[in-house]
Amino acid sequence: MDTLAELARRVSLCTACPLHSGRVNAVPGEGPDDAEVLFIGEGPGYHEDRQGRPFVGPAGNFLEDLLQSIGMTREQVYIANMVKCRPPNNRDPAPDEIAACSKYLDRQIELLNPLLIVTLGRFSTARFLPGQSISRVRGRLRSVNGRHIFPIMHPAAGLRRQEMRAAIEEDFAKLPGLLDVLRMQAAPPSAAGRIQDAQSAYPTEPAPSLQPAFQDTPAPAAGETPATPADTNPPPPDEPPPGQQRLF
Ligand code: URA
Numbered sequence: 498m499d500t501l502a503e504l505a506r507r508v509s510l511c512t513a514c515p516l517h518s519g520r521v522n523a524v525p526g527e528g529p530d531d532a533e534v535l536f537i538g539e540g541p542g543y544h545e546d547r548q549g550r551p552f553v554g555p556a557g558n559f560l561e562d563l564l565q566s567i568g569m570t571r572e573q574v575y576i577a578n579m580v581k582c583r584p585p586n587n588r589d590p591a592p593d594e595i596a597a598c599s600k601y602l603d604r605q606i607e608l609l610n611p612l613l614i615v616t617l618g619r620f621s622t623a624r625f626l627p628g629q630s631i632s633r634v635r636g637r638l639r640s641v642n643g644r645h646i647f648p649i650m651h652p653a654a655g656l657r658r659q660e661m662r663a664a665i666e667e668d669f670a671k672l673p674g675l676l677d678v679l680r681m682q683a684a685p686p687s688a689a690g691r692i693q694d695a696q697s698a699y700p701t702e703p704a705p706s707l708q709p710a711f712q713d714t715p716a717p718a719a720g721e722t723p724a725t726p727a728d729t730n731p732p733p734p735d736e737p738p739p740g741q742q743r744l745f
């Protein structure tokens with residue numbers, strides 16, 4: 498399972514738990530390989546099982562509206578579920594089914610390495626914050642084993658109850674600001690300065706006065722050729738610096 502595509506193929510053939518026998522299609526998840534945000538739901542419902550795609554029924558329509566309300570689209574994010582096959586009659590996934598399926602989600606998280614994981618509902622929230630009630634932890638950023646987790650109530654709950662809908666909308670509205678902060682944290686401390694310097698420096702070679710911009714470049718490891726100023730020359734402003742994910 499070295500790529501998300503390979504993982505999806507494995508999921509479509511998986512028979513590791515009883516849910517495989519009732520599925521029309523497995524629903525591995527979808528989104529760009531470099532998505533900044535990973536949404537994790539519970540499991541496929543009727544429409545998802547029919548189409549083999551996550552969140553394409555009523556809850557999915559609501560999720561798309563929520564994304565639109567913060568200026569995002571579903572094409573920009575990765576959407577996955579705790580279990581990849583539909584539980585019969587949309588019952589809750591059983592603990593042994595979640596356990597059998599967890600290797601796929603674990604690998605999706607590793608491969609994506611998302612800036613932020615948004616857990617939708619109590620099952621995906623419990624994966625990171627076991628024993629904690631969603632109504633208490635929702636709408637607050639947590640760091641769990643080095644991952645940023647932001648729990649939100651499940652969109653399907655928002656379709657059933659107006660007060661849940663309001664809570665979900667309130668939490669969603671926090672996402673853009675949260676992402677800005679996380680992006681700044683993830684960027685090297687001097688990145689902003691480098692981009693400014695790059696704007697004034699291009700297309701000419703960096704002048705000696707720009708040297709302080711390179712001070713934060715890590716020292717070369719033993720055996721590595723020391724980087725010359727030309728190597729560390731920052732890329733043009735519309736390209737992300739090496740090692741950084743593409744932003745929206
Ligand atoms: N609900 C979920 O939790 N996941 C889906 O993919 C669709 C509805």
Ligand code: SF4
Nearest residue numbers: 511514517581582598
């Ligand atoms: Fe395999 Fe997960 Fe589907 Fe169970 S739910 S059969 S573990 S892919």
